[in-house]
Amino acid sequence: MDIFLQQFQDIKWEQIVFTCTRILVVLFLAWLGMVILRKILRKLEQRLLTQSKTAGEPPSESEKRVETLIRLIRQAALIVLWVTTILILLKEIGVDVGPILASAGIVGLAVGFGAQNLVRDFIAGFFFILENQVRVGDVAIVNGTGGLVERVNFRTIVLRDLGGIVHIFPNGTVSTLSNLTNDWSAYVFDIGVAYKENTDKVIDVMSSVGSEMKQDEILGPFMLEEPEIFGVDKFDNSAVVIKGRIKTKPIRQWQVGREYLRRIKLAFDNAGIEIPFPHQTLYFGEASKPIEVALLEKLKGEKVVT
Structure with a gap:
């Protein structure tokens, strides 16, 4: 005690x-x-x-x-x-x-x-999300592979391409990231017309088609402004190429662009503007007769024999 x-x-x-x-x-x-x-x-x-x-x-x-x-x-x-x-x-x-x-x-x-690779992936994923570089629902090109972004995690980015194939990229291995639908999108087009056409007239027709689309009840709200027609971009082998761009809301550029091209084809047909296509000429040398003449002579010879 x-x-x-x-x-x-x-x-x-x-x-x-x-x-x-x-x-x-x-x-x-x-x-x-x-x-x-x-x-x-x-x-x-x-x-x-x-x-x-x-x-x-x-x-x-x-x-x-x-x-x-x-x-x-x-x-x-x-x-x-x-x-x-x-x-x-x-x-x-x-x-x-x-x-x-x-x-x-x-x-x-x-x-x-x-686990240095795992830590690298987490740190890269943190900054992807913090800086809002890519989001779920964006269309992006990651390391040369494009697709719809289905998930953005702290370790991986998951894309699904047009064919339905799922591509998974660890965040630490992403060297190039191109976001096609950040804030706004654009559809860039190159339209070729024949050399005989008046390019000023062609540009006027293209501008009028764009103005009509901007007033459309369905497609108009998707377009941020009327199409920009940059003008003659280059002289191709069989066409004069006119370049332009349509600015749209994110991920709407393909829907608007396809409809614009459809309407351009109809407008060119109505205005008589030719959209050229590649041509090839067969040449057999100076000693050879043209193929049409040779065929006619062959047919005549067969008739005489019969």
């Missing part, structure tokens, strides 16, 4: 109270840090949503992108906060955290070497 009393009297109550107070202060600061972090992330989320709305991004896509970003930042910040808090608490109760930090550093180094 005396031994227990002696041990009880040897306890340094002041140090215990001081240590408990420090632990409570650390826990309070950790809780306060979580509250501040939530407020900062909430304001950041509202700001990103406002910027996306101003840029004209669809609300569903912007909410999904911002939610993914905020969740990733929250998880990373909470992990750092609680790991730091636990290490401080261990130190307060007398645990030497030096060996723990050294062991964690060695393990982290080993994992970093083994």
Whole structure:
């Protein structure tokens, strides 16, 4: 009994109270840090949503992108906060955290070497989403392969091409990324007409077709402006090529462009404008007769024999 009393009297109550107070202060600061972090992330989320709305991004896509970003930042910040808090608490109760930090550093180094490609993919994916370089529903060309973007993850980008084939690209391996439907799209066309045609008249017909399409109830809302006719672009083998462009809402360029070409063909037919096609001439040399003459002589010879 005396031994227990002696041990009880040897306890340094002041140090215990001081240590408990420090632990409570650390826990309070950790809780306060979580509250501040939530407020900062909430304001950041509202700001990103406002910027996306101003840029004209669809609300569903912007909410999904911002939610993914905020969740990733929250998880990373909470992990750092609680790991730091636990290490401080261990130190307060007398645990030497030096060996723990050294062991964690060695393990982290080993994992970093083994999973460096995975970490690279995650970092690249984070910036893809943060900078809004590509979204679900965009048409993009990734490393030379084009298709519709079906998923944008922190590790991969998933495309489906026109043939239905799914292409998966790790974000860290993406060297070239071309987004065909970011903010607005364009249909670039090259229309060839015969050399005998008046190019000014041709351009007037093309402009009138574009103006009619802009007033169309169905296709007009998809067009941001009337088609731009750049003019004569080059002299081809059998045609004078006129280049132009139609600016449309994202992913609507092919629908508008196909209809424009259909109407151009009808307008050219009505105006008598010739759309040339490749011609070939057969030549048998100076000693040979033209093929039409040779055929006629052959037919005449057969009639005489009969």
